[in-house]
Amino acid sequence: MDMIDLRSDTVTQPTPEMRRAMAAAEVGDDVLGDDPTVIALEERAAELLGKEAGLFVASGTMGNLVAQLALLGRGQETIAGRQHHMVLDEAAGHAVIVGTSIRTLEERPDGTLDLDEIRDAFRDPTDPHEPITGLVTLENTHAHSMGQPISSAYTAAVAAIAHERGVPLHLDGARFWNAVVALGVAPTELAGPADTVTFCLSKGLGCPVGSVLVGSRDVIWRARRGRKLVGGGMRQAGIIAAAGLVALRDGDAGMIERLAEDHATARRLAEALAGIPGLLSPGDIAQPGDGPLDPNRVRTNFVLFRVDRDRTAFLDALRSEGVLLERFPHGQVRAATHVGISAAEIERTIEAIGAALRATGRDAVTAATPA
Numbered sequence: 001m002d003m004i005d006l007r008s009d010t011v012t013q014p015t016p017e018m019r020r021a022m023a024a025a026e027v028g029d030d031v032l033g034d035d036p037t038v039i040a041l042e043e044r045a046a047e048l049l050g051k052e053a054g055l056f057v058a059s060g061t062m063g064n065l066v067a068q069l070a071l072l073g074r075g076q077e078t079i080a081g082r083q084h085h086m087v088l089d090e091a092a093g094h095a096v097i098v099g100t101s102i103r104t105l106e107e108r109p110d111g112t113l114d115l116d117e118i119r120d121a122f123r124d125p126t127d128p129h130e131p132i133t134g135l136v137t138l139e140n141t142h143a144h145s146m147g148q149p150i151s152s153a154y155t156a157a158v159a160a161i162a163h164e165r166g167v168p169l170h171l172d173g174a175r176f177w178n179a180v181v182a183l184g185v186a187p188t189e190l191a192g193p194a195d196t197v198t199f200c201l202s203k204g205l206g207c208p209v210g211s212v213l214v215g216s217r218d219v220i221w222r223a224r225r226g227r228k229l230v231g232g233g234m235r236q237a238g239i240i241a242a243a244g245l246v247a248l249r250d251g252d253a254g255m256i257e258r259l260a261e262d263h264a265t266a267r268r269l270a271e272a273l274a275g276i277p278g279l280l281s282p283g284d285i286a287q288p289g290d291g292p293l294d295p296n297r298v299r300t301n302f303v304l305f306r307v308d309r310d311r312t313a314f315l316d317a318l319r320s321e322g323v324l325l326e327r328f329p330h331g332q333v334r335a336a337t338h339v340g341i342s343a344a345e346i347e348r349t350i351e352a353i354g355a356a357l358r359a360t361g362r363d364a365v366t367a368a369t370p371a
């Protein structure tokens, strides 16, 4: 049986056009600075986001890590959301490699941090007890709030607070392009207030590998040194960068505008799930409270929910129906739509979820059991 894989938008296969571009890519030794395809990708990314320079890195995690290496000194501190990927899911690279602490703030259901709390989170640089605040970071789209896109006006307000205190703003834009498409803004506008932005090629844009970090020439030079330090200097990396250049093409030739289709399929899925007994709102900041899933919370390509029965039994039953979904924190289940999922497969997914619920019953009610 062909599985419908909605576990993540990272499961995509490169398009035939990407495979052709990769096979034909002109390459060189990128550590020596002479891979023309990598250089073209870095320039294209910088141009699209309105920054001076770009750096091709192996992953979103590496993009965040080298941004921190470029922007922070040992013993400094970052202000971030408690549920940011950088805080929860990057093996504490900030502590292990960068030598910094993170001061976390609770995110709100729209994925933002309270502006007054950000102001209050800055340390007193005259107090020798305290670390020195060196960075503020935002995540856009914000994963744990069910992929909420964060506006450029809010990003500018956070940047103003940081910049008044001489501190840069980094944007973890793993799904930056989903935010651009959902908000209908220019990428330069959304990236503009931030000093550095990293975005993933290997998620919704469908590339096999890689992310790009953009920022000023000086910061990107420091990030390049950081990339070497963590072993991320790749040689004929143009082979993989070539797929990124396809993804970043304008219009239908690229992979950005089509993200709107993923948002539409996610919304369709949520609308159908909202009416199914046994399926609950995701709770936590994704949709606070109990009750049915609210499809209006689905703004990009994530659908989160809980079930009123044993989650593992439900996911196993769903797998036997040919659909893969992912366990997510807070007892949630995640479906992430992507280029490999058609509208017809969403309809099959809805039927399969109904069948899996019928197959599992609600004897073992563990809906609120945390992950």
Ligand SMILES: Cc1ncc(COP(=O)(O)O)c(C=O)c1O
Residues within 6 Å of the ligand: 058, 059, 060, 061, 062, 085, 086, 139, 141, 143, 172, 174, 175, 200, 202, 211
């Ligand atoms: C918000 C966010 N940031 C960063 C990353 C890291 O990306 P990668 O898996 O490429 O290291 C992810 C991955 O899922 C993510 O969701």
